[in-house]
Amino acid sequence: MTPADTLRFATRAALGYPLRTSLMVLAMAIGVAAVVVLTALGDGARRYVVGEFASLGANLIIVLPGRNETGGVNAGSFITSTPRDLTVNDAAALLRAPLVSRIAPLSVGNSEISVGGRLRDVMVLGTNADYLDIRQYSVAQGRFLPREDLGRASAVAVIGDKIRRELFGAEAAVGRMVRVGDTRLRVIGVMAPAGQGLGMTTDELVMVPVATAQAMFNTNTLFRIMVEARNREALAPAQRQLEDILRARRDGELDVTLITQDAVLGTFDRILGALTMGVAGIAAISLAVAGILVMNVMLVAVTQRTGEIGLLKALGATARDIRFAFLTEAALLSIAGALVGYGLGHLGAWGIRLAYPVLPAWPPDWAVAAGLGTALGTGLLFGVLPARRAARLDPVQALAKR
Incomplete structure (x- = not known):
């Protein structure tokens, strides 16, 4: 069988059972749409939060009462214990720092x-x-x-x-x-x-x-x-100056937390980025379910088309040709479902942006590529078993069943 024959065979097989084909395409489309919508929502939330913190100012240092013992910036950095309070005198002393x-x-x-x-x-x-x-x-x-x-x-x-x-x-x-x-x-x-x-x-x-x-x-x-450094390059040395001033005012103990804007942005970017990938992974589970549906339906298709497979083998088609034809059919169904899901996902993301204008819910490129690639890979993976079963059919027995 030539590649054109294989493609024609797969296309006619898919179109010959419109209800079955529609169900498989819909299952795959729902999985891809879920990936696109959820990643758009997660990435939109990440960009919104990062943008809000970026609006604080590029050279900002925030001094909080209480010490963050972990040494990093996390959600708990904004709710700290208070062994010693900040006062107006502390603020006046910080203003005397050369780089502030x-x-x-x-x-x-x-x-x-x-x-x-x-x-x-x-x-x-x-x-x-x-x-x-x-x-x-x-x-x-x-x-x-x-x-x-x-x-x-x-x-x-x-x-x-x-x-x-x-x-x-x-x-x-x-x-x-x-x-x-x-x-x-x-x-x-x-x-x-x-x-x-x-x-x-x-x-x-x-x-x-x-x-x-x-x-x-x-x-x-x-x-x-809130402390503003003279410029972005002075941010790190200004933070050290603030620490020295506060340590001197507190008997050598630095019982406050200093957070720079870059640290806040970096932390929230990593946290929300990880959450976005997490929800994408959860949504991808639906693609596995769609793949199982593809496998089950195509196993039924092998049984329904036993005579057709036997006739092809009798006319000279090899086991490799049969296997490739069924894999091509699985790939076509997966691609069709992925494209429909891609459109539905963008429609859903548009609806989110319409309902929440402040949220830039645009699907990230990596998520779209991952959704389409996973859909195709899932379809091919779960199409292997039906393709192998079809390829192993004996042509004489297949024609006898016909």
Whole structure:
């Protein structure tokens, strides 16, 4: 049999049983579509998280209270024990490091904001003027927090855009007085809409000077200190300078954790990348199920086409020709299923992007190639047994059964 004859034989065999062929193609398509959709979802989540952390700034160092004993960066790095608190004095000392350009101390708490009988819960963030530039935010109305001594508790506030809309509507917010908890504050600015970030959105924040926040919540501790190095090349030496300063202030003990943006990005990239490959592997199990279906259906096909196989052998077809013809049929069914699944997978990924615009759910190239390759490999692997059984048929017995 020539290659053209083999291809024609396999194609006619597949088209001769449309229901059987459709079921096999559908099974393979579901497996490939699952791989494409789940990897698109996983890789989209990875790119979203990495992008959110990248928006923190390229030269950022985050100082957290408590020591991460493992020496690495992991999810627990953001929830550490606190043997000794960070203070405003620590933040002021870090600003004196030669390779540091800006610092932003953070004090966080929950309270209520009220104006004109309208009331809502808010998160209050105490910080300083440099926080705006470090986080690369912008002010839509008015101005940001004043540049003043960290210990000065000015009665001013900058509110998020959603809070402005809920409390003031179409009225001007800048210059109005609001009550946050038991403290009266004057609104001096409104943040530009920023949308949802990782765990925090400026649209629903009330930002006040750090000393004001500490007075409101009756504390002298800080939640975090954000430090910006002068440039990217200075990041590592700046981190060492910060460690030396903090160690000197804490009797030679470094009981804080310093995290760089690169470390955070690298860690989350590895974790979410591994999760993406894991869900791809789980989805690939459905391809194995599809392969078993291909094998079972083709074993039935061998029985149904016994006479046809005997006739081919009687006309001179070798066992190798028969085996190759059945493997070609398995390959055609797998390729058809893979292509249909590829289209369904991209359709599903498009639906995810439509439902969640912030999630860049694009299937990675490696996942698409792996899905198509695995589908073809699975079809061929599970097509070997039916092909061998067909090739071993005795032509006389096969024609007798016909």
